[in-house]
Amino acid sequence: MTIEMDKDITNAEWEVMRVVWAQTEVPSQVIIDVLMDKRGWKEPTIKTLIGRLVKKGALKTRKEGRKFLYSTDIKEDALVNETLDHFFHNICSKDIGKTIGVLIDEAILSHEDVALLKEKLIQKEQVAYDTVPCNCVKGQCQCQCQRHG
Ligand SMILES: [Zn+2]
Secondary structure (H helix, E strand, C coil), rough: CCCCCCCCCHHHHHHHHHHHCCCCCEEEHHHHHHHHHHHCCCCHHHHHHHHHHCCCCCCCEEECCCCCECCCCCCCHHHHHHHHHHHCCCCCCHHHHHHHHHHHCCCCCCCCHHHHHHHHHHHHHHHHCCCCCCCCCCCCHHHHHHHHH
Protein backbone atom coordinates (compact mmCIF):
# COMPACT_ATOMS: atom_id res chain seq x y z
CA MET A 1 0.00 0.00 0.00
CA THR A 2 1.37 3.39 -0.98
CA ILE A 3 0.55 6.47 1.01
CA GLU A 4 -0.60 9.52 -0.91
CA MET A 5 1.69 12.21 0.41
CA ASP A 6 3.89 14.87 -1.13
CA LYS A 7 6.98 14.17 0.93
CA ASP A 8 8.33 11.83 3.56
CA ILE A 9 7.71 12.94 7.11
CA THR A 10 10.60 13.84 9.39
CA ASN A 11 11.23 12.38 12.84
CA ALA A 12 9.93 15.60 14.43
CA GLU A 13 6.75 15.48 12.36
CA TRP A 14 6.35 11.83 13.34
CA GLU A 15 6.01 12.97 16.97
CA VAL A 16 3.00 15.07 15.95
CA MET A 17 1.49 12.17 14.01
CA ARG A 18 1.70 9.96 17.09
CA VAL A 19 -0.42 12.39 19.08
CA VAL A 20 -3.02 12.47 16.30
CA TRP A 21 -3.01 8.66 15.98
CA ALA A 22 -3.61 8.34 19.71
CA GLN A 23 -6.95 10.14 19.36
CA THR A 24 -9.31 10.44 16.42
CA GLU A 25 -9.49 14.21 16.26
CA VAL A 26 -7.30 16.49 18.27
CA PRO A 27 -7.10 20.26 18.85
CA SER A 28 -3.67 21.84 18.29
CA GLN A 29 -3.46 22.66 22.00
CA VAL A 30 -3.38 18.96 22.89
CA ILE A 31 -0.57 18.33 20.39
CA ILE A 32 1.31 21.32 21.81
CA ASP A 33 0.85 20.19 25.42
CA VAL A 34 2.02 16.63 24.74
CA LEU A 35 5.12 17.67 22.79
CA MET A 36 6.12 20.59 25.03
CA ASP A 37 6.05 18.06 27.82
CA LYS A 38 7.78 15.19 26.00
CA ARG A 39 10.34 17.02 23.88
CA GLY A 40 10.54 20.46 25.47
CA TRP A 41 9.70 22.11 22.15
CA LYS A 42 8.30 25.64 22.01
CA GLU A 43 4.76 26.29 20.87
CA PRO A 44 5.75 28.00 17.56
CA THR A 45 7.97 25.01 16.67
CA ILE A 46 5.09 22.61 17.19
CA LYS A 47 2.71 24.84 15.22
CA THR A 48 5.23 24.87 12.35
CA LEU A 49 5.37 21.07 12.38
CA ILE A 50 1.56 20.87 12.33
CA GLY A 51 1.46 23.36 9.44
CA ARG A 52 3.96 21.32 7.44
CA LEU A 53 1.99 18.13 7.93
CA VAL A 54 -1.17 19.86 6.71
CA LYS A 55 0.73 21.09 3.64
CA LYS A 56 2.04 17.59 2.95
CA GLY A 57 -1.48 16.23 3.09
CA ALA A 58 -0.75 14.12 6.16
CA LEU A 59 -3.14 16.02 8.46
CA LYS A 60 -6.65 17.25 7.78
CA THR A 61 -8.04 20.22 9.63
CA ARG A 62 -11.56 21.15 10.61
CA LYS A 63 -12.60 24.38 12.28
CA GLU A 64 -14.88 24.09 15.28
CA GLY A 65 -15.80 27.43 16.79
CA ARG A 66 -12.49 29.20 17.31
CA LYS A 67 -10.24 26.18 17.34
CA PHE A 68 -8.85 23.89 14.68
CA LEU A 69 -9.14 20.15 15.01
CA TYR A 70 -6.63 17.83 13.36
CA SER A 71 -7.11 14.29 12.10
CA THR A 72 -5.43 11.98 9.61
CA ASP A 73 -6.36 9.35 7.03
CA ILE A 74 -2.90 7.82 7.24
CA LYS A 75 -2.73 4.62 9.26
CA GLU A 76 0.18 4.28 11.64
CA ASP A 77 1.13 0.77 10.52
CA ALA A 78 0.96 1.80 6.84
CA LEU A 79 3.37 4.65 7.45
CA VAL A 80 5.69 2.42 9.48
CA ASN A 81 5.70 -0.17 6.67
CA GLU A 82 6.34 2.43 4.02
CA THR A 83 9.19 3.94 6.02
CA LEU A 84 10.76 0.50 6.48
CA ASP A 85 10.41 -0.16 2.74
CA HIS A 86 12.24 3.08 1.96
CA PHE A 87 14.89 2.26 4.51
CA PHE A 88 15.56 -1.24 3.18
CA HIS A 89 15.60 0.14 -0.35
CA ASN A 90 18.61 2.21 0.68
CA ILE A 91 20.80 -0.73 1.61
CA CYS A 92 22.33 -3.48 -0.51
CA SER A 93 20.06 -6.54 -0.66
CA LYS A 94 23.05 -8.59 0.50
CA ASP A 95 23.04 -6.67 3.81
CA ILE A 96 19.32 -6.95 4.59
CA GLY A 97 19.65 -10.17 6.61
CA LYS A 98 22.42 -8.70 8.76
CA THR A 99 20.41 -5.50 9.25
CA ILE A 100 17.34 -7.44 10.37
CA GLY A 101 19.64 -9.27 12.79
CA VAL A 102 20.70 -5.94 14.29
CA LEU A 103 17.05 -4.91 14.64
CA ILE A 104 16.32 -8.17 16.47
CA ASP A 105 19.34 -7.70 18.74
CA GLU A 106 18.16 -4.27 19.78
CA ALA A 107 14.43 -4.99 20.00
CA ILE A 108 12.57 -5.57 23.26
CA LEU A 109 10.39 -8.59 22.46
CA SER A 110 7.72 -10.68 24.15
CA HIS A 111 7.63 -14.49 23.96
CA GLU A 112 4.76 -14.04 21.51
CA ASP A 113 6.93 -11.80 19.29
CA VAL A 114 9.74 -14.35 19.37
CA ALA A 115 7.33 -17.14 18.41
CA LEU A 116 6.09 -15.06 15.48
CA LEU A 117 9.64 -14.38 14.29
CA LYS A 118 10.55 -18.07 14.57
CA GLU A 119 7.56 -18.98 12.45
CA LYS A 120 8.49 -16.39 9.83
CA LEU A 121 12.05 -17.71 9.68
CA ILE A 122 10.87 -21.29 9.22
CA GLN A 123 8.75 -20.10 6.27
CA LYS A 124 11.66 -18.10 4.86
CA GLU A 125 13.94 -21.09 5.02
CA GLN A 126 11.82 -22.75 2.30
CA VAL A 127 12.52 -19.91 -0.14
CA ALA A 128 16.00 -18.81 0.95
CA TYR A 129 18.74 -18.21 -1.65
CA ASP A 130 22.24 -19.70 -1.50
CA THR A 131 23.53 -16.17 -1.92
CA VAL A 132 21.43 -13.05 -2.19
CA PRO A 133 22.18 -11.14 -5.40
CA CYS A 134 23.31 -7.52 -5.06
CA ASN A 135 20.65 -5.14 -6.41
CA CYS A 136 22.70 -1.96 -6.24
CA VAL A 137 23.57 0.55 -8.91
CA LYS A 138 27.24 0.24 -9.84
CA GLY A 139 29.21 2.82 -7.87
CA GLN A 140 26.84 2.71 -4.88
CA CYS A 141 27.97 -0.57 -3.48
CA GLN A 142 31.29 -2.19 -2.58
CA CYS A 143 30.29 -5.70 -3.60
CA GLN A 144 29.81 -4.65 -7.25
CA CYS A 145 33.12 -2.82 -7.36
CA GLN A 146 34.85 -6.00 -6.21
CA ARG A 147 32.97 -8.14 -8.70
CA HIS A 148 33.59 -5.93 -11.71
CA GLY A 149 36.93 -4.45 -10.70
ZN1 LIG B 1 25.10 -4.21 -3.39
